[in-house]
Amino acid sequence: MTTTEIETPFKRIAAIDLGTNSFHAVIVDIYPDGSFRTVDKLKEMVILAEKGMSDHLSEEAMTRGLDALKRIKFLCDSQEVESILAFATSAIREAKNGGEFIQRIYAETQIKARAIPGKREAQLIGYAVRHSISLNDEMVLMVDIGGGSVEFIIGNHKEMLYHNSLKLGVARMSARFVENDPISGKEIKKLEKHFRKKLKKVFKTAEKHEVKTIIGSSGTMENIGAMVASRQSLPADITLNELVFETSAFQELYKDFIQMDRKQRSNIKQLDEKRIDIINPGMVLVKLLLEKLPIEHIKISEAALRDGMILEFIQKEQPKLAMVQDFPHPRKRSIYELLRKCNWMEEHSAHVAKMALQIFDVFKKELELEEKDRELLEYACLLHDIGYYVSYRKHHKHALYLIRNSDLRGFTEDEINIMAHVARYHRRSTPSKKRHKFYKKLRKSVRKKIRKLSAILRIADGLDRSHYQNVQKLEIENEQKQIRFLIKTMADPELEIWGATRKAGLLEKVTGKKLEIFSLEKPDEMEPEQPLTAKNSV
Numbered sequence: 001m002t003t004t005e006i007e008t009p010f011k012r013i014a015a016i017d018l019g020t021n022s023f024h025a026v027i028v029d030i031y032p033d034g035s036f037r038t039v040d041k042l043k044e045m046v047i048l049a050e051k052g053m054s055d056h057l058s059e060e061a062m063t064r065g066l067d068a069l070k071r072i073k074f075l076c077d078s079q080e081v082e083s084i085l086a087f088a089t090s091a092i093r094e095a096k097n098g099g100e101f102i103q104r105i106y107a108e109t110q111i112k113a114r115a116i117p118g119k120r121e122a123q124l125i126g127y128a129v130r131h132s133i134s135l136n137d138e139m140v141l142m143v144d145i146g147g148g149s150v151e152f153i154i155g156n157h158k159e160m161l162y163h164n165s166l167k168l169g170v171a172r173m174s175a176r177f178v179e180n181d182p183i184s185g186k187e188i189k190k191l192e193k194h195f196r197k198k199l200k201k202v203f204k205t206a207e208k209h210e211v212k213t214i215i216g217s218s219g220t221m222e223n224i225g226a227m228v229a230s231r232q233s234l235p236a237d238i239t240l241n242e243l244v245f246e247t248s249a250f251q252e253l254y255k256d257f258i259q260m261d262r263k264q265r266s267n268i269k270q271l272d273e274k275r276i277d278i279i280n281p282g283m284v285l286v287k288l289l290l291e292k293l294p295i296e297h298i299k300i301s302e303a304a305l306r307d308g309m310i311l312e313f314i315q316k317e318q319p320k321l322a323m324v325q326d327f328p329h330p331r332k333r334s335i336y337e338l339l340r341k342c343n344w345m346e347e348h349s350a351h352v353a354k355m356a357l358q359i360f361d362v363f364k365k366e367l368e369l370e371e372k373d374r375e376l377l378e379y380a381c382l383l384h385d386i387g388y389y390v391s392y393r394k395h396h397k398h399a400l401y402l403i404r405n406s407d408l409r410g411f412t413e414d415e416i417n418i419m420a421h422v423a424r425y426h427r428r429s430t431p432s433k434k435r436h437k438f439y440k441k442l443r444k445s446v447r448k449k450i451r452k453l454s455a456i457l458r459i460a461d462g463l464d465r466s467h468y469q470n471v472q473k474l475e476i477e478n479e480q481k482q483i484r485f486l487i488k489t490m491a492d493p494e495l496e497i498w499g500a501t502r503k504a505g506l507l508e509k510v511t512g513k514k515l516e517i518f519s520l521e522k523p524d525e526m527e528p529e530q531p532l533t534a535k536n537s538v
Contacts, residue, residue, distance in 0.1 A: 090148025
């Protein structure tokens with residue numbers, strides 16, 4: 001059994017996004033490989049533009065902002081943060097007394113805030129979304145709806161063709177166009193006319209590159225995503241990241257939501273309290289985007305400006321970090337970042353994954369599994385023992401917690417739950433609705449996949465019971481009523497046969513077949529003159 005050394009963080013930093021509606025802070029540890037891990041978060045609703053966007057921040061608004069930053073600074077100090085990055089956006093950079101407010105921030109909290117240009121804000125948001133969401137060659141429209149401005153980015157996993165910040169934020173638009181509650185049809189038309197005028201370049205670029213997907217980030221889009229998830233019974237308990245829904249789901253929400261008054265909106269638990277009075281322009285904006293462009297899906301990204309700030313910091317510190325860009329894809333990268341931080345048993349886990357994927361390939365069609373399930377099984381195998389990072393006792397349950405709460409990027413909530421539960425059920429009890437509360441909450445289709453993939457991992461893990469990679473060759477005979485595993489080992493095979501046999505029950509249940517495991521040959525002996533044939537071997 002081998003383990004990698006536990007990596008020590010290079011530096012602990014905090015990134016603070018001083019937005020128009022809210023101040024967001026995230027504290028992260030940065031590691032020598034260029035990855036980062038969230039330590040703590042704090043969000044403070046401040047509503048700097050309580051009377052709409054103006055050229056002057058009120059004393060009350062600045063006091064709310066300063067109080068919020070004092071709490072954030074206290075958190076940073078308690079977490080022993082070494083560097084604080086603080087970027088101010090629309091409301092502060094436009095206000096005539098924005099500079100005065102920035103001076104007061106430093107005088108009262110020792111936080112050095114910088115007002116960044118809107119175009120740079122859009123660029124950093126683009127970096128953040130690309131880091132957190134699985135993108136490919138398809139061009140997508142990234143939309144970050146803030147209080148004062150909206151950032152639009154058109155790009156894919158390789159490049160950004162367009163990025164800009166427009167003064168179309170929900171607080172600004174509410175103050176300018178909305179007086180009635182519920183919002184009136186006339187006000188909606190005025191908003192739409194204004195949006196069309198300002199979005200000509202966005203529409204033209206998106207149409208040229210055949211954009212069919214919107215990726216929404218930050219508060220307004222997250223609130224929209226959470227409301228859709230609730231109405232459609234989509235999984236969104238542990239993360240909104242990678243939540244995807246069809247445009248029709250938003251249109252159904254819009255039809256009901258736009259008619260609500262304040263009291264009705266306040267009863268929606270997925271809607272932030274201080275967004276109740278200003279979200280309607282955001283709803284109208286999204287509806288217009290769907291009408292003007294051939295959008296098929298909307299996806300939510302939990303990454304935003306603060307994540308872009310961290311990525312930019314890491315890039316600047318690259319010579320000190322000796323960053324290794326092993327995995328450009330966010331899914332694989334985030335898996336390996338978690339593995340490294342949890343002192344993973346690399347050789348054992350990789351060996352288990354190799355055998356599990358071989359078993360998967362044999363039973364894929366029979367168990368009605370998909371190719372994407374193969375990837376999730378591989379990651380679950382690699383992660384199955386990370387619970388040792390907490391303790392040996394109940395390490396399978398610790399793995400469930402770590403995977404569900406590690407901000408894995410590029411995965412939907414269903415996918416995270418599948419990996420977490422498959423890892424959890426690699427030992428001891430099998431999935432049970434009666435006894436396991438997290439498993440019980442999952443959708444039936446997700447539970448079925450977990451049972452099938454867990455059955456495979458349990459067997460593969462048993463085949464390396466020694467953690468010594470004793471099984472050198474695995475051959476599988478899959479017959480109508482019988483499964484035979486034929487193994488060739490370096491040393492005595494008894495422990496591996498015992499380990500796999502005692503975990504065979506779940507695979508036998510999901511296939512309806514009896515499993516038997518035999519040694520293909522005894523160690524250090526010649527193969528028999530008439531070796532057993534196998535229908536599948538690797």
